[in-house]
Amino acid sequence: MIIFNIGELAGIAPSGVRLLKGSEMKDFGVLHNAWIQIKDGVITDFGTGEVPADSELIDAQGGLVMPAFCDSHTHLVYAGSREGEFLDKLAGLTYEQIAARGGGILNSSDVLHDTSEDDLFEQSMVRVREVLSKGTATLEIKSGYGLRPSDELKMLRVIRRIGSAVPAIVKATFLGAHAVGRGYSHSEYVDEVLNMIHDAAELSDFIDVFCDEGFFTVEDTERILSAAAPFGLRAKIHANELAVSGGVQVGVKYGALSVDHLERTTDAEIEALRGSSTMPVMLPGSSFFLGLPYGRARAFVDAGLPLALASDYNPGSSPSGDMRFVLALGCIKMKLTPVEALAAVTLNAAYALGISNETGSVTRGKRADLIMSLPGWSLTRLGYNYTTPFIRQVFICGK
Numbered sequence: 001m002i003i004f005n006i007g008e009l010a011g012i013a014p015s016g017v018r019l020l021k022g023s024e025m026k027d028f029g030v031l032h033n034a035w036i037q038i039k040d041g042v043i044t045d046f047g048t049g050e051v052p053a054d055s056e057l058i059d060a061q062g063g064l065v066m067p068a069f070c071d072s073h074t075h076l077v078y079a080g081s082r083e084g085e086f087l088d089k090l091a092g093l094t095y096e097q098i099a100a101r102g103g104g105i106l107n108s109s110d111v112l113h114d115t116s117e118d119d120l121f122e123q124s125m126v127r128v129r130e131v132l133s134k135g136t137a138t139l140e141i142k143s144g145y146g147l148r149p150s151d152e153l154k155m156l157r158v159i160r161r162i163g164s165a166v167p168a169i170v171k172a173t174f175l176g177a178h179a180v181g182r183g184y185s186h187s188e189y190v191d192e193v194l195n196m197i198h199d200a201a202e203l204s205d206f207i208d209v210f211c212d213e214g215f216f217t218v219e220d221t222e223r224i225l226s227a228a229a230p231f232g233l234r235a236k237i238h239a240n241e242l243a244v245s246g247g248v249q250v251g252v253k254y255g256a257l258s259v260d261h262l263e264r265t266t267d268a269e270i271e272a273l274r275g276s277s278t279m280p281v282m283l284p285g286s287s288f289f290l291g292l293p294y295g296r297a298r299a300f301v302d303a304g305l306p307l308a309l310a311s312d313y314n315p316g317s318s319p320s321g322d323m324r325f326v327l328a329l330g331c332i333k334m335k336l337t338p339v340e341a342l343a344a345v346t347l348n349a350a351y352a353l354g355i356s357n358e359t360g361s362v363t364r365g366k367r368a369d370l371i372m373s374l375p376g377w378s379l380t381r382l383g384y385n386y387t388t389p390f391i392r393q394v395f396i397c398g399k
């Protein structure tokens with residue numbers, strides 16, 4: 001199959017490139033008047049000029065073709081919604097105040113407890129179908145609304161079931177340490193998380209800890225990451241959302257694949273990340289929804305660091321998994337160029353899931369996870385006309 005008459009083929013990377021950092025991000029390749037060839041779900045070739053003969057030809061009508069989105073941070077398996085808290089938030093309560101009143105994560109945990117596994121799967125699949133139709137072809141989903149062994153495992157089984165039900169790549173992260181479960185003291189609950197790791201590891205690819213003010217400390221995080229390491233679970237840490245938490249430094253120390261949120265950072269976090277293999281991931285959807293500062297994307301990239309952006313899709317701080325909106329916020333609020341923002345929501349995000357050798361860019365041999373736009377679209381227009389529908393077709397593994 002060949003898609004031809006592509007006005008702009010964006011997101012091209014040479015094979016072997018696993019991430020783009022600093023000034024490399026603006027060099028994420030673009031070709032004009034291009035074609036791309038796909039065989040057995042894989043990108044086999046692309047170029048400009050004469051289109052090779054092929055059985056199936058798809059006319060892109062001069063539109064944009066780009067790598068599909070990779071959303072490296074979501075909590076989209078949850079039950080019910082938190083619309084009631086939305087009203088509290090509009091009345092002036094902060095995220096922390098809502099949580100302190102027993103709302104927030106604990107509210108979602110109560111509802112999840114009373115929801116059957118099948119129902120949880122069905123409710124979550126509504127969101128999965130939505131984000132796939134909006135161009136996401138790789139998705140990470142965290143546990144963390146169970147907060148007791150049986151319910152955490154229930155969530156992880158649902159995440160695995162989603163992975164079997166859709167063609168997208170789905171990665172599961174055990175986030176037992178999301179909040180202290182009801183009925184536990186803080187230290188009892190950290191011990192319970194340590195106990196859960198053995199069973200959770202069978203159903204998880206990664207481990208996460210909400211290392212932030214009012215949730216889990218650097219010491220708790222160290223204990224949990226040390227216990228998870230023998231199970232081969234690499235870390236993805238929630239850090240620096242509510243305070244400068246030390247989460248970035250502890251993540252780097254334990255070789256985390258990513259440290260995520262980063263609404264509040266100093267130059268010490270930039271220094272800690274320099275030379276590490278840890279991807280900083282910013283979540284502008286939560287800054288938008290909670291009215292938090294946006295992460296210092298420009299400072300990170302200008303300091304030579306790589307950067308990924310993700311949706312954080314969850315019922316409390318980012319009730320949207322729209323990665324095109326994330327890309328647009330990257331441009332509008334974080335001052336990334338459209339090409340840099342594209343690298344952040346595709347290749348670098350795939351790195352944050354350890355799969356940038358498989359997907360995340362237009363590269364020969366990678367999965368054909370692609371978005372073809374309606375006619376008349378360019379990469380720059382995605383951030384500019386940021387709410388106008390632009391997708392004509394999403395290809396996941398060439399289908």
Ligand code: NIG
Pocket residue numbers: 075104105108210238241286312314315316317318
């Ligand atoms: O990434 N910060 C921690 N966890 C989520 C919010 C979860 C919730 O409020 O339900 C986040 O923002």
Ligand code: FE
Pocket residue numbers: 073074075238312314
């Ligand atoms: Fe999160």
